[in-house]
Amino acid sequence: MMKNTFRILGIALLAFTMSFTTPGSKKLIVIDAGHGGHDIGSTYGFHSEKEIVSKIAKKIATLNRNSEIEIVLTRDNDEFSSLQDRIDKINQLQPDLVLSLHVNQSKNETASGIEAFVSDANEKFEDSKAKAEELVALLSTDKLKSRGVKTAPFAVLKKAKTAAITLELGFLSNAEDRGYLTSDSGQKEIAEKIVGYLNR
Numbered sequence: 001m002m003k004n005t006f007r008i009l010g011i012a013l014l015a016f017t018m019s020f021t022t023p024g025s026k027k028l029i030v031i032d033a034g035h036g037g038h039d040i041g042s043t044y045g046f047h048s049e050k051e052i053v054s055k056i057a058k059k060i061a062t063l064n065r066n067s068e069i070e071i072v073l074t075r076d077n078d079e080f081s082s083l084q085d086r087i088d089k090i091n092q093l094q095p096d097l098v099l100s101l102h103v104n105q106s107k108n109e110t111a112s113g114i115e116a117f118v119s120d121a122n123e124k125f126e127d128s129k130a131k132a133e134e135l136v137a138l139l140s141t142d143k144l145k146s147r148g149v150k151t152a153p154f155a156v157l158k159k160a161k162t163a164a165i166t167l168e169l170g171f172l173s174n175a176e177d178r179g180y181l182t183s184d185s186g187q188k189e190i191a192e193k194i195v196g197y198l199n200r
Contacts, residue, residue: 026068026069026070027068027069027070027096027097028093028096029069029071029072029095029097029098029099030072030073030074030089030090030093030097030098030099031057031061031073031074031099032057032073032086032090032099032100032101032156033050033053033054033056033074033101034049034050034053034100034102034103035048035049035050035053035102036054036075036079036080036081037050037080037081038080039080041053041102041103042103042104042105042172042173044105044173044178047172047178049102049103049105049172050078051078052169052172052182052187053102053103053169054075054077056101056169056187056190056191057073057075057076058073059187059188059190059191060191060194060195061076063188063191063192063195064198066198066199069198071198072093072095074086074090083155083156084155086156087159087160090160090161090162091159091161094161094162095162096162096163097131097162097165097198098156098162099135099165099194100157100165100166100167101169102166102167102168102169103169103170103181104168104170104171104173105171105172106171106173106174107173109173109175110174111171111174112145112170112171112174113146113170113171113177114139114140114144114145114146114147114167114168114169114170115136115146115147115149115167116133116135116150116165116166116167116168117150117152117154117166117168118150118151118152118157118164118166119151119152119153119154119158119164120151121153121158122158122160124163124164127163128157128163128164128165129149131165132149132165132167133149134197135165135167135197136148136149136167138193138196138197139167139169139190139194143176143186144170144177152166154166169181169190
């Protein structure tokens with residue numbers, strides 16, 4: 001009788017403990033919408049990089065329905081955040097992946113397409129590169145051609161203590177890219193593909 005009582009108490013204690021335990025499989029993803037506030041980024045007419053990437057970041061957060069994936073935005077409004085503030089926030093959160101969203105611009109208006117950057121100074125360079133290659137392949141279409149994956153000494157990429165990727169989602173200076181990036185359907189398609197990748 002006494003053994004059964006202890007057994008029941010043991011099971012109850014285990015169940016109580018597990019109810020406060022976060023599953024180890026849960027992934028934390030940081031979506032860093034570049035620029036913000038007085039830092040506008042690339043512009044074309046009334047279109048700005050800071051607004052485009054913010055809209056896509058918010059769509060990613062909204063479209064995610066997987067309770068095992070938590071998405072945190074470095075900014076959810078039009079506020080300026082220094083690179084160091086972003087890095088500090090990222091390293092405090094200790095996410096599984098950082099995606100920094102940006103939009104390109106060039107004097108050559110024929111330049112177009114999506115490209116990714118990673119840093120070989122990042123402790124998870126190989127993981128970052130592999131994920132960047134997968135994302136560029138997934139996001140590139142007839143509407144947004146692939147420009148590949150490159151290395152760059154960007155501060156967020158170098159100093160993030162996790163896999164970190166900068167995605168340049170297209171060129172505002174290119175008419176076709178601009179039409180896609182500034183449209184709600186284009187932004188939604190990009191967000192859906194990123195969410196689909198994160199849910200693999």
